[in-house]
Amino acid sequence: MPLLLVLLFLVCHGLVLALEPGPAGVGSFVFLVAAPLLAGAACLWRARRGRAVLDWYAIALSMLLWAGGMAFNLVDALGAGRADLTPRISLLLYVLYAVPLVFILARARHERPSISLIDAAMAALLGVLFFVHTAHFAARIDVDDSAMSNMRYMFDIQNLCIAVFALVRWLATDTVQRRGLFRVLALYAMAYLLVAGYINHFASQESFGAYSDLLIDLPFLLLAVLALRQTAHSSFVPSPRLSRMVQAGGPMILPLLLLVVGTLVVDHARPLAVTGFVVATLGFGLRSTLLQVALLERQAALDQLARKDALTGVANRRQFDTVLQAEWNRMRRSGAGLGLLLVDIDHFKAFNDAHGHPAGDRCLQAVAAGLQANVRRAGDCLARYGGEEFAVVVPDATLEDTVSLAETLRRAVETLVLPEGTITISIGASFLQCSALLDIDTLLAEADTALYAAKHAGRNRVAVRVAQVVHVDASALP
Known part of the structure; x- marks a missing residue:
C-alpha cells in the first residue's frame, strides 16, 4: 500500500x-x-x-x-x-x-x-x-x-x-x-x-x-x-x-x-x-x-x-567473604575478639513447598529486613550466606556481645508476622580471640557445628561454639 x-x-x-x-x-x-x-x-x-x-x-x-x-x-x-x-x-x-x-x-x-x-x-x-x-x-x-x-x-x-x-x-x-x-x-x-x-x-x-x-x-x-x-x-x-x-x-x-x-x-x-x-x-x-x-x-x-544480594538487599556471599577475611586479618593484628553467626530459617523447605516460591521469597525478604534492623553496630555485616541461610560478622566483640546479638536476632524474627504465619530461626555462633583458632575455615566450621547443635536441640534457639560446642541459655544473659 x-x-x-x-x-x-x-x-x-x-x-x-x-x-x-x-x-x-x-x-x-x-x-x-x-x-x-x-x-x-x-x-x-x-x-x-x-x-x-x-x-x-x-x-x-x-x-x-x-x-x-x-x-x-x-x-x-x-x-x-x-x-x-x-x-x-x-x-x-x-x-x-x-x-x-x-x-x-x-x-x-x-x-x-x-x-x-x-x-x-x-x-x-x-x-x-x-x-x-x-x-x-x-x-x-x-x-x-x-x-x-x-x-x-x-x-x-x-x-x-x-x-x-x-x-x-x-x-x-x-x-x-x-x-x-x-x-x-x-x-x-x-x-x-x-x-x-x-x-x-x-x-x-x-x-x-x-x-x-x-x-x-x-x-x-x-x-x-x-x-x-x-x-x-x-x-x-x-x-x-x-x-x-x-x-x-x-x-x-x-x-x-x-x-x-x-x-x-x-x-x-x-x-x-x-x-x-x-x-x-x-x-x-x-x-x-x-x-x-x-x-x-x-x-x-x-x-x-555486585556486593548485594538481589532478592533481600543485604550483602551477598562474595561481600561476606571479603568482609570476613578483612576482619580476620584485623583481628590477628589487634588481638580483638571476632564473632560469627550463621542463621538458618527453620522448616523453610516445608514453608516453600506449602505456600509456593513467591511466598518463600517474601519470607526471605522479611527475615532479612528483621535481621538488618537489629544489626546496628557500624562494623557488623549481615549477608545472605546461601539459600535460607544468613551470616553476621561481629568484629571487635566479646563472647557476651556475640551471644546477646544472636538472641536479639532470634527474638526479632520470632515476632515477625507473615500472611502465612510465624517463622523462627536457629543460630549457630562461634567466637575467637587471636590465638583461639588457626584459620577462617575453622571459624566457619565452628559456627556451622553450633548451628547444627541448635537445630538438633529443637530449633528456634542459639548455640555457641568456642573451641568446643557450648550451649548458652539466652535467658540467663543480662
Whole structure:
C-alpha cells in the first residue's frame, strides 16, 4: 500500500507539471512542500510506536524545516512571478534542516538530558555558522562567478557528511531499534545526496516547476515508506570493537564540525567564529565531565549491585567473604575478639513447598529486613550466606556481645508476622580471640557445628561454639 501511494503521489505531481507549465507554478510547490511533510508525519507515527523516540522526532523536525524552506520559496515565487531565486529565509531553513540530523548522528543512546542539551546547543550553533558561510557565498553570486559553485559544494559536503555518518552508525549500532533508525536515515541520506547533487550540478539552470521536481520528491517519499515499515530483523552482528569505537567517537562530531566551520567563517564573521571555537571547546569539555560523572555513578551502582544480594538487599556471599577475611586479618593484628553467626530459617523447605516460591521469597525478604534492623553496630555485616541461610560478622566483640546479638536476632524474627504465619530461626555462633583458632575455615566450621547443635536441640534457639560446642541459655544473659 505505501508503494502504491508513492506512485500515486508522483503521478499526480507529474500531471500537475504537465497541466501547469511554467517556472512559477503553484501546483508543483504544493507537492514539494507536501513530500517532506508526509515524511515527517511518518516519522512521528513511528516515534509513537517504537523506541528511539527522540531520534524520530528529530528527523520529523528536520523534515518540517525543509518543508518550511520550500514554503517560503513558494511565497517568494508567487510574489516575484519567478521561481529561480531562493530567498534568504529559505536558505536558512535548508541549512537548519541538517541540524537535527547531525544531532541524532552525534549523540549516544541513553544520554542524560543535560548532555543532550549541550549537543543540541552545539548543533544549533553549527547550523548558524554554516548558514553565515553559505549566505556569504549567496551574497557574492552577482560579483563572483565561483560563489555559486562554492555554495553548491558546501551543500554537497553537508549532505555527504550526513550520509556517511548515518551509514557508519547503521553498520556499527548493536541495538535492533537504533539500527533500524540509522538504516532508514542512511538510505534516505544517500538518496538525498544523489538527488541534491544532480539538481545542484546538472539541473541547476532549471527553475522549480520543471520535471526535475519529481526527483526532489523521491528521498522524502522513500523516508516515508521506510518509516512506516517495521524494522526487519537482521542476522548481521556488528563488531563489538567497532560499535564501541563509534559510540565513543560520536560525541566528537559536533565539536569537530564547529571548529571546521568556524575556521571557514573566521574571515567574514570573526565574532561568530570565535564563539564557535569557545562553544566547541567548552561544550566538549563540559560534556565529557558530565559523561565521566555518569560513568562513575554507574560504576558505583554496579559495584553496589555486585556486593548485594538481589532478592533481600543485604550483602551477598562474595561481600561476606571479603568482609570476613578483612576482619580476620584485623583481628590477628589487634588481638580483638571476632564473632560469627550463621542463621538458618527453620522448616523453610516445608514453608516453600506449602505456600509456593513467591511466598518463600517474601519470607526471605522479611527475615532479612528483621535481621538488618537489629544489626546496628557500624562494623557488623549481615549477608545472605546461601539459600535460607544468613551470616553476621561481629568484629571487635566479646563472647557476651556475640551471644546477646544472636538472641536479639532470634527474638526479632520470632515476632515477625507473615500472611502465612510465624517463622523462627536457629543460630549457630562461634567466637575467637587471636590465638583461639588457626584459620577462617575453622571459624566457619565452628559456627556451622553450633548451628547444627541448635537445630538438633529443637530449633528456634542459639548455640555457641568456642573451641568446643557450648550451649548458652539466652535467658540467663543480662
